[in-house]
Amino acid sequence: MSTYFSHLECSVPCGAGPANPRTVQHLCACGAPLLARYDLDAARGWTRESLAGRTASMWRYRELMPLLDDETPVTLGEGWTPLVPATRLGAALGLSRLYLKDESLNPTNSFKARGLSAAVTRAHYLGARVLSIPTAGNAGNAMAAYAAHAGLEARVFMPRDVKTPFVRECELYGADVTLVDGLITDAGRIAAETGAPLGWYDLSTLKEPYRIEGKKTMGYEVAEQLDWELPDWIIYPTGGGTGMVGMWKAFEEMSALGWIDPVKRPRMVTVQATGCAPIIRAFDNGDERATPWEHAQTVADGLRVPRAIGDFLVLRAVRESDGAAVAVSDEDMVQGMLDIGKFEGVSAAPEGGAALHALRTLITSGRVGPEDRVVIFNTGGALKYLDVLEGL
Amino acid sequence: MSTYFSHLECSVPCGAGPANPRTVQHLCACGAPLLARYDLDAARGWTRESLAGRTASMWRYRELMPLLDDETPVTLGEGWTPLVPATRLGAALGLSRLYLKDESLNPTNSFKARGLSAAVTRAHYLGARVLSIPTAGNAGNAMAAYAAHAGLEARVFMPRDVKTPFVRECELYGADVTLVDGLITDAGRIAAETGAPLGWYDLSTLKEPYRIEGKKTMGYEVAEQLDWELPDWIIYPTGGGTGMVGMWKAFEEMSALGWIDPVKRPRMVTVQATGCAPIIRAFDNGDERATPWEHAQTVADGLRVPRAIGDFLVLRAVRESDGAAVAVSDEDMVQGMLDIGKFEGVSAAPEGGAALHALRTLITSGRVGPEDRVVIFNTGGALKYLDVLEGL
Numbered sequence: 106m107s108t109y110f111s112h113l114e115c116s117v118p119c120g121a122g123p124a125n126p127r128t129v130q131h132l133c134a135c136g137a138p139l140l141a142r143y144d145l146d147a148a149r150g151w152t153r154e155s156l157a158g159r160t161a162s163m164w165r166y167r168e169l170m171p172l173l174d175d176e177t178p179v180t181l182g183e184g185w186t187p188l189v190p191a192t193r194l195g196a197a198l199g200l201s202r203l204y205l206k207d208e209s210l211n212p213t214n215s216f217k218a219r220g221l222s223a224a225v226t227r228a229h230y231l232g233a234r235v236l237s238i239p240t241a242g243n244a245g246n247a248m249a250a251y252a253a254h255a256g257l258e259a260r261v262f263m264p265r266d267v268k269t270p271f272v273r274e275c276e277l278y279g280a281d282v283t284l285v286d287g288l289i290t291d292a293g294r295i296a297a298e299t300g301a302p303l304g305w306y307d308l309s310t311l312k313e314p315y316r317i318e319g320k321k322t323m324g325y326e327v328a329e330q331l332d333w334e335l336p337d338w339i340i341y342p343t344g345g346g347t348g349m350v351g352m353w354k355a356f357e358e359m360s361a362l363g364w365i366d367p368v369k370r371p372r373m374v375t376v377q378a379t380g381c382a383p384i385i386r387a388f389d390n391g392d393e394r395a396t397p398w399e400h401a402q403t404v405a406d407g408l409r410v411p412r413a414i415g416d417f418l419v420l421r422a423v424r425e426s427d428g429a430a431v432a433v434s435d436e437d438m439v440q441g442m443l444d445i446g447k448f449e450g451v452s453a454a455p456e457g458g459a460a461l462h463a464l465r466t467l468i469t470s471g472r473v474g475p476e477d478r479v480v481i482f483n484t485g486g487a488l489k490y491l492d493v494l495e496g497l
Numbered sequence: 498m499s500t501y502f503s504h505l506e507c508s509v510p511c512g513a514g515p516a517n518p519r520t521v522q523h524l525c526a527c528g529a530p531l532l533a534r535y536d537l538d539a540a541r542g543w544t545r546e547s548l549a550g551r552t553a554s555m556w557r558y559r560e561l562m563p564l565l566d567d568e569t570p571v572t573l574g575e576g577w578t579p580l581v582p583a584t585r586l587g588a589a590l591g592l593s594r595l596y597l598k599d600e601s602l603n604p605t606n607s608f609k610a611r612g613l614s615a616a617v618t619r620a621h622y623l624g625a626r627v628l629s630i631p632t633a634g635n636a637g638n639a640m641a642a643y644a645a646h647a648g649l650e651a652r653v654f655m656p657r658d659v660k661t662p663f664v665r666e667c668e669l670y671g672a673d674v675t676l677v678d679g680l681i682t683d684a685g686r687i688a689a690e691t692g693a694p695l696g697w698y699d700l701s702t703l704k705e706p707y708r709i710e711g712k713k714t715m716g717y718e719v720a721e722q723l724d725w726e727l728p729d730w731i732i733y734p735t736g737g738g739t740g741m742v743g744m745w746k747a748f749e750e751m752s753a754l755g756w757i758d759p760v761k762r763p764r765m766v767t768v769q770a771t772g773c774a775p776i777i778r779a780f781d782n783g784d785e786r787a788t789p790w791e792h793a794q795t796v797a798d799g800l801r802v803p804r805a806i807g808d809f810l811v812l813r814a815v816r817e818s819d820g821a822a823v824a825v826s827d828e829d830m831v832q833g834m835l836d837i838g839k840f841e842g843v844s845a846a847p848e849g850g851a852a853l854h855a856l857r858t859l860i861t862s863g864r865v866g867p868e869d870r871v872v873i874f875n876t877g878g879a880l881k882y883l884d885v886l887e888g889l
Contacts, residue, residue, distance in 0.1 A: 488878075
């Protein structure tokens with residue numbers, strides 16, 4: 106069964122015509138990411154009430170997912186993660202309506218499963234045999250898992266100093282791992298140089314147009330789980346920024362469908378590490394694009410992204426939403442992990458801990474008030490980061 | 498809202514009268530586990546069709562869960578885990594209908610979350626303030642998480658040589674950890690000796706009657722996910738055996754409710770490690786109870802259980818179902834982890850790998866046929882066991 110998926114379009118948009126999703130597509134000719142577009146007029150016949158009783162995964166929104174013809178998702182049950190009422194943590198912070206979106210309950214222990222389920226689905230449909238990805242860690246694990254499930258070969262490129270569990274987990278799924286001197290940006294360059302002559306399918310985020318379609322389902326889920334009334338604030342740790350951009354896209358789509366109030370949007374808060382904060386610097390400087398961060402360093406592997414191709418889209422979402430951009434130190438994000446664990450029993454990655462600390466600063470500055478409805482994203486679990494707890 | 502929960506009853510049964518669930522209960526006076534009983538006649542008015550659209554957690558079966566009055570579950574979204582069609586692994590094994598029940602997508606990365614969500618719910622209702630548990634690893638993590646969520650204190654007792662991630666995860670949730678010389682049975686003794694004079698609430702499995710009620714939901718879920726036709730085989734790694742006993746109980750309850758064929762039951766396969774196989778030895782010897790295993794050793798922490806208080810209930814389920822009892826070496830279970838990873842992209846603990854290898858032996862011996870419908874339980878993820886992959 107086909108969905109309402111129709112074509113790909115430049116994200117700027119630069120004015121180029123639609124791109125054809127029946128062939129392999131990466132960036133627009135202008136160099137910007139392509140975004141999937143749907144026939145939203147036709148989709149208005151699809152009601153949110155029809156979701157009741159559907160599969161407990163992100164594919165419950167399949168009508169607005171990039172599937173053509175009889176395309177079947179490559180799925181391991183990703184998405185439809187719990188929105189945990191954080192009552193005790195909220196009380197400690199003076200908030201009455203705080204929620205944790207616990208993305209650690211995804212396959213491969215992080216939110217990256219969503220994007221890679223969607224992207225590997227499309228790669229499989231388009232006839233790819235060998236998939237490659239540059240990654241700070243979790244995206245490589247997710248890609249390796251979905252490639253294995255679909256019977257495709259996986260080539261993962263990541264920084265040499267990545268934490269060991271990320272390497273082991275890739276190996277568990279039979280992926281070929283290349284450790285690269287440098288960061289995810291260097292891994293991306295080497296993956297592209299190696300794979301291009303061999304015809305590998307490159308799954309770099311936003312260079313590939315479907316990972317964002319998986320990530321956008323976080324926005325659909327928050328809406329559905331809060332009975333279609335979006336929260337006042339979404340606090341989101343931002344590396345490549347695909348989730349942020351994806352959720353913003355989801356809100357636009359849901360508005361067009363008539364599922365949510367067309368005006369009221371959450372304030373979007375982008376959270377980075379003080380040791381790697383290119384988006385925040387650009388936000389503070391009023392820049393439209395971010396300049397690459399030099400000597401990026403943080404314990405949160407997922408935030409060690411010195412340059413993101415979708416930076417201008419993240420900045421656009423934060424500004425349009427009247428949101429905020431907050432940098433968090435490694436020490437504060439580890440304390441955040443511990444607080445999420447101790448108060449709520451939720452296993453949080455440093456990225457989740459960073460989001461909690463960012464919320465603290467917004468409360469202190471008075472921007473977030475006691476009655477505000479706030480959703481913190483815990484983008485992954487603590488298990489791959491246990492070394493940061495050593496000796497505490 | 499109350500459920501159909503009515504009372505507790507001896508599992509033997511020894512003839513003692515019903516025990517009152519409004520007070521703290523542990524073992525029956527005869528020393529056997531107590532089981533929760535429901536008013537199943539009244540419950541027949543509750544139809545399986547009413548489940549559609551319910552919460553994507555084990556609490557979708559709340560009418561048959563041990564809740565009294567306005568008791569609210571202590572929940573982090575446990576259960577309703579994916580039943581992954583293992584198409585590629587099935588093809589490699591010559592099976593056309595193989596499924597993996599992926600329990601790694603639970604909070605704290607294992608099936609233990611189910612039992613502890615139910616047990617901590619009841620402990621909280623009954624006014625406990627300090628909870629204690631002896632554990633081989635995962636149950637302690639789960640208890641620590643639910644205790645934190647409910648604002649209760651957690652005391653975890655585990656073997657000194659347990660893998661480090663199990664200790665770190667307890668600490669993440671603020672639990673107090675005591676490392677014990679010996680095994681889970683020694684931990685149980687020390688926890689009881691320490692806690693009894695202090696009034697701690699002991700959450701030892703089957704000494705406490707509610708963990709099994711969480712575990713039984715695995716049986717409900719397999720039935721619902723297979724459209725109420727149970728599989729031919731359930732392959733289940735067995736430490737304390739609570740899941741095995743719980744599923745068997747679920748099948749009885751569902752029969753009484755008219756939800757499943759009252760006659761057709763899956764053959765239940767109990768899987769242990771060659772280095773710790775008390776149940777299998779008892780099964781092979783035709784014994785009703787198992788004698789404790791000496792010098793237990795295996796890489797699968799969850800199978801390092803030399804003596805289980807519910808042994809006779811496990812043996813009963815295996816025999817009544819015309820099932821099997823299979824021991825697996827550490828080497829074969831690690832290979833099983835790798836096969837589950839490589840063929841399906843699922844993160845498996847050694848326990849899950851053991852279940853896969855047990856299935857192989859049943860295929861080789863001709864007991865499992867190519868058209869049989871088989872469900873393998875992957876009771877947890879690989880992330881806490883990554884050391885077993887070092888140097889492979």
